[in-house]
Amino acid sequence: MKKKFEIPQCETCGSKHKSIFCDISKSEVSELSDSKGCNLYNKGQVVFHEGNRTNGIYCVNKGKIKLFQIGSEGKEQIIRFAKEGDIIGYRALLSDEPLSASATSLEEDTAICFIPKQQVLKMITENPNFNFKLLKILSHELGETAKIITDLAQKPVRERLAETLLILKDTFELDDEKNIQVKLSREELANIVGTATESVIRLLSEFKKDKLISLDGRTIKLLNIPALTRTANVFD
Amino acid sequence: MKKKFEIPQCETCGSKHKSIFCDISKSEVSELSDSKGCNLYNKGQVVFHEGNRTNGIYCVNKGKIKLFQIGSEGKEQIIRFAKEGDIIGYRALLSDEPLSASATSLEEDTAICFIPKQQVLKMITENPNFNFKLLKILSHELGETAKIITDLAQKPVRERLAETLLILKDTFELDDEKNIQVKLSREELANIVGTATESVIRLLSEFKKDKLISLDGRTIKLLNIPALTRTANVFD
DNA sequence: AAAAAAACATGATGAATGTCATGTTTTTTT
DNA sequence: AAAAAAACATGACATTCATCATGTTTTTTT
Numbered sequence: 001m002k003k004k005f006e007i008p009q010c011e012t013c014g015s016k017h018k019s020i021f022c023d024i025s026k027s028e029v030s031e032l033s034d035s036k037g038c039n040l041y042n043k044g045q046v047v048f049h050e051g052n053r054t055n056g057i058y059c060v061n062k063g064k065i066k067l068f069q070i071g072s073e074g075k076e077q078i079i080r081f082a083k084e085g086d087i088i089g090y091r092a093l094l095s096d097e098p099l100s101a102s103a104t105s106l107e108e109d110t111a112i113c114f115i116p117k118q119q120v121l122k123m124i125t126e127n128p129n130f131n132f133k134l135l136k137i138l139s140h141e142l143g144e145t146a147k148i149i150t151d152l153a154q155k156p157v158r159e160r161l162a163e164t165l166l167i168l169k170d171t172f173e174l175d176d177e178k179n180i181q182v183k184l185s186r187e188e189l190a191n192i193v194g195t196a197t198e199s200v201i202r203l204l205s206e207f208k209k210d211k212l213i214s215l216d217g218r219t220i221k222l223l224n225i226p227a228l229t230r231t232a233n234v235f236d
Numbered sequence: 237m238k239k240k241f242e243i244p245q246c247e248t249c250g251s252k253h254k255s256i257f258c259d260i261s262k263s264e265v266s267e268l269s270d271s272k273g274c275n276l277y278n279k280g281q282v283v284f285h286e287g288n289r290t291n292g293i294y295c296v297n298k299g300k301i302k303l304f305q306i307g308s309e310g311k312e313q314i315i316r317f318a319k320e321g322d323i324i325g326y327r328a329l330l331s332d333e334p335l336s337a338s339a340t341s342l343e344e345d346t347a348i349c350f351i352p353k354q355q356v357l358k359m360i361t362e363n364p365n366f367n368f369k370l371l372k373i374l375s376h377e378l379g380e381t382a383k384i385i386t387d388l389a390q391k392p393v394r395e396r397l398a399e400t401l402l403i404l405k406d407t408f409e410l411d412d413e414k415n416i417q418v419k420l421s422r423e424e425l426a427n428i429v430g431t432a433t434e435s436v437i438r439l440l441s442e443f444k445k446d447k448l449i450s451l452d453g454r455t456i457k458l459l460n461i462p463a464l465t466r467t468a469n470v471f472d
Numbered sequence: 473a474a475a476a477a478a479a480c481a482t483g484a485t486g487a488a489t490g491t492c493a494t495g496t497t498t499t500t501t502t
Numbered sequence: 503a504a505a506a507a508a509a510c511a512t513g514a515c516a517t518t519c520a521t522c523a524t525g526t527t528t529t530t531t532t
């Protein structure tokens with residue numbers, strides 16, 4: 001059962017300033033606000049499904065999203081995450097291809113706006129700033145995925161898990177107690193790292209024993225980031 | 237020692253029609269031709285180096301290019317290839333980040349033009365067609381890398397090698413004898429697949445024994461594409 | 473609150489694949 | 503053409519890591 005909620009207005013959107021929409025004009029904002037739709041999602045609900053067509057882009061107003069593909073054996077592979085202010089679904093729209101990944105919400109009360117294709121295209125052609133930001137997002141993302149490819153191809157599971165924790169830290173940040181601000185199951189962690197759930201469980205226990213992290217259910221506290229970085233074998 | 241060669245003119249460029257520049261105006265073509273530079277490369281020469289800054293994009297006029305990253309243990313990971321008509325280096329330019337990969341030529345007499353940043357930015361702002369093509373290239377590429385991530389994370393080496401052969405087929409095409417039109421060392425194949433050179437050698441021998449391919453030095457003939465597709469475990 | 477389901481945890485085992493050693497062939501350099 | 507280097511090939515072995523089995527804890531449903 002979906003709760004009632006205030007439909008977010010772009011004019012007052014808290015995540016606007018840190019999004020691709022941060023410096024569009026007043027008239028564009030109101031146009032955007034009029035053209036968009038917005039939906040609330042419970043934890044685990046599907047926002048869009050791999051293989052489908054999309055007719056616009058989605059903008060995360062509140063909550064956290066995982067984007068994943070289903071591999072040939074039916075196993076989920078998490079490709080990336082999105083949070084407040086991020087857009088998703090733009091890849092399929094701009095390449096005019098089916099969605100390459102599915103998106104589901106990771107938290108209750110996730111709010112996601114939908115901006116129709118027509119409006120997106122209009123902003124691309126009429127607002128060079130928006131256009132360049134889009135090019136920047138895409139090309140940055142492409143660089144990140146290339147790094148992931150190299151890691152998956154060359155690093156052992158232990159290093160990849162350590163690196164995943166650091167990436168999750170950078171993506172969702174730590175609270176004041178150094179806990180990573182996202183809760184994922186062991187299985188989901190395995191589906192990022194590209195390994196078996198049991199391996200994640202074992203390695204997390206090792207990291208804990210080595211005082212790199214501490215665990216409380218799905219909450220992971222980073223106790224020693226430099227040592228974790230060394231474990232991940234990253235130097236940048 | 238670099239041979240003399242006719243500097244290619246964009247007006248008469250044979251690869252223009254199949255590139256991002258296929259439908260720019262006459263005046264834009266001549267502007268492009270004036271602003272660009274062009275270089276010849278021998279086999280194995282570096283076009284650009286990971287970590288450096290770039291001040292423009294490169295357009296492959298003739299020849300084949302591999303793009304790769306160096307992993308934390310110094311091992312090369314091939315991210316993608318480029319051929320006649322393809323552009324490279326655009327990711328770094330558009331994201332305003334250092335180059336995420338190195339590029340080297342795979343053949344003698346590779347010719348690559350360089351288009352300065354200023355010219356690229358001008359075309360982006362002034363030619364919506366060019367702009368959308370760029371967005372399309374980036375987003376398509378992003379979709380391809382996502383697939384590769386899922387495969388690397390989930391498929392065994394045998395399947396990945398079979399799939400690599402099929403991707404090479406699609407990228408460089410077959411000649412009339414069904415030979416893949418690119419010559420790579422076993423080590424380079426390993427650096428695509430994410431495995432050891434010895435594993436590639438062994439698996440190629442198996443594929444040969446199973447009549448999926450035949451081998452003549454670095455030339456790979458695809459004898460049974462449907463069976464290779466099944467071996468790769470792909471269904472699309 | 474009880475029952476069921478899902479998630480977490482740990483040990484035992486085996487398969488996939490990386491590493492090392494060694495030899496042959498091919499290519500490049502002198 | 504000879505020598506050197508690089509690439510290719512194959513066997514033996516070791517290691518990582520996935521799978522299976524089983525049990526416990528936590529969460530969800532009834």
